[in-house]
Amino acid sequence: MEKETYLTFLMDKDLFAVNVINVLEVLEQQQITRVPKAPEYIMGITNFRGEILPVFSTRHKFNLPIKEEMGKQYVIVYDISQGEQNKLVSATADGVKDVIEIGADEIKPVPEMGLNYDSRFISGVIEKNGRFILMIKPEKLFTTADIELNESIISQEKAAKQSK
């Protein structure tokens, strides 16, 4: 059975896994420049090898509690290129654990109930040493597309009201 390599990281108390194909680098002590008026799920921007990347706040994306002092934060650089389009983004993580090998048969489907997280971002669940690890889809999680859709609906409603 073909195995694939995954990077696991910690958010609050839960473990997540992401395919290393999508991970470019894990950064510590990364300087993040805040961008005024940016959506709150975007921490800011960062300089990664001379390129400017947005830094997503994974806590916001997962609806986890936001603490004033978050302690040491890691920044994971994701390569979510699709097709010809090159796309790099980065996102925070509370801790980075290890790199594990997972066979396709170990991955269980996402349970319909009892999941604290938006199931659109989760591609499957695995059990390792008695702990559940949620496998994320970075290309779904770290985008602004769904948010923009909502905003465009809101602005359409606003426009409709104004025209009345």
Place this chain on the structure above:
Amino acid sequence: MNLDNVLIELEKDPHNAPLINEAFRAMHTIKGAGGMYGFDHVVEITHNIESLFDVIRQNKSPISQSLIEVTFSSADHIRELLNDEALENIQNITRHKQLNNAISVVREQITGTSQTAEIPTQNKIAEKSAKLCTWNILFYPNDDIIRRAINLIYTFQDLFLLGEYKISNTPYNSNNEQFWSIFLVTNQPYDEIEGALLFVMDHCKITKIADFNIFNADELAFRNSTLTNKMANEPEKPHFIDPTPKLEPINELFEEIQAPIIKESSLTSPEKHTTSRVNVDASKLDQLMYLVSELVTTKSELLLALERQNYTKVSDAAEKIEKLSNLFSENALSIRLVSLNEMLSRFKRLVRDLSKQLNKSVAFVTVGDDTELDKNIIDKIGEPVMHLIRNCIDHGIESPEKRKSTGKPETGSIKIEAIKSGNNVFLTISDDGNGIDLNFVRSKAIENGFINANSNLTEKEILDLIFLPGFSTAQSLTNISGRGVGMDIVKKKIQEIRGEISINTIKGKGTSFVLKLQQTVSIIETLLIEAEGQTYALPIEDIEACILEPTENFTDRISRQIGYNGQLIPYISLRETLCNVSRNAEITEKIVIIKRAGKVYAIVVDNIIGEYQAVIKPLGEAFSKLNFLSGASLLGDGSIALLLDTDKLWFEISAKSYN
């Protein structure tokens, strides 16, 4: 000259023989290259068109409008076929059929008879044996033929249409060059042979060897003695004396010639076609090499100075490197500059098609098409400029009847003028049409709720309404413009490359759109400022002055105006607007006065850091909603400065003051 432009010229001057030849050659080249890479359907279409042009060429008849139309459609079809090589797309299949039908209709018009598109076999022609002559063609192929992508199959098919032929292959002559000897019996004159071999004439020697058919055995025997005598007098063609020329089937010959070509085409990767290329002046490359050598020398100086801990030398070297980096960026930018020429020539076709479609007569004039702009900008303005041209033709230029009745020449004109001024390029797109009816725009805007019925707007403000999203004055929706999308997108695209757009119009006389573009966008001179601990950059070009203003002068905090040069101008405080911090400086506020697109306003900042040459990087789609930022730049210490968009900041102010 490209085919489109040739056809446009031909339309004006249908008798122009050199142009007809040009079109014919263009078709021939497309056919050759198409055949070489296996685009069979392209070959089919181009062959049919080419044969039409050939008839025109021979009869010296003028080009008909229908032929031009069908050629234009074919050219478009060929462009489509490049992505649909196997002709699988339903649309393309239908169009392919339609085109072939259209071509045969045109052929009937031209020749007066209905012919099949098929190439007549050599026998048909050879049957007409009146005044047959025998020609010998020596053909020396070399690498050049492959380099020029000439497909020999078509070249020789054309030749063999002329008559009966035999080929003898004598591999090497005395100079160790490979050559082929072709005997052709034909009743056509020399010109025809030369015409068929047009593209390989450099590699051919054509000689008339007999004024009868040497393949005809009876005739040959009859004339044998004469011929031998004749050959004895022409010693420079010794190969002919070869009593039994080795005859080879034509296909075998081509297999041999084609083999290396096929190999080559399979080596070229498909990506190769998509990489864009820039032509660079050789002197710029020389300068680049010079700079590189200077940099290498300075680097060694720096390393040596560091080793010896000689800090005076280190700072000398650093200074030198700074100068060099300026020269490098200038050089790199100049390499990226591309002339407008190519883009403008594409528009010729657009103007022609649109004016046809709308039954208007339009002349297209370009001035200053050798003006250069950054390649990125050229790529970005194509679409907006095209849209403006559409608007000019659709809304601006009147119908010929109407123009006549108002005393204007029947042919309207659209002019694109490019002028370089400092670091800017002004691109003016103007028409001599009807102009924009300001009252009509105003009433439309009131009707659609964009403005109040009693709002008092200046002429310029009314014209700016056109750029509002969803605004359209078109009474009927046409295929070309007037669907209410457009001008706002044009403005947005122009602003994306930090350009400006303005409209001038005189009712009854015409309209002009002026685009003010920066020659390059990737590196700009900025002023670094600070607000709430974050560094921002402002384009120096937009800065009028930096001043200190006593805090007590900000008395009128509700209308947010301050006095500057004896007039009241609005101001925006970065820490309040961007960071929601309301705090006043103790004694004086630092203020940057911005002058952009005729608007003057002030920005209150915490600190003014200094000038900085910023390499602008895009922020990406995650921040696409943040209009007031147009990019970011890395600073020397690795931190990031955000580039403020001076247009959008103004919008922020005006939006506030209206609410």
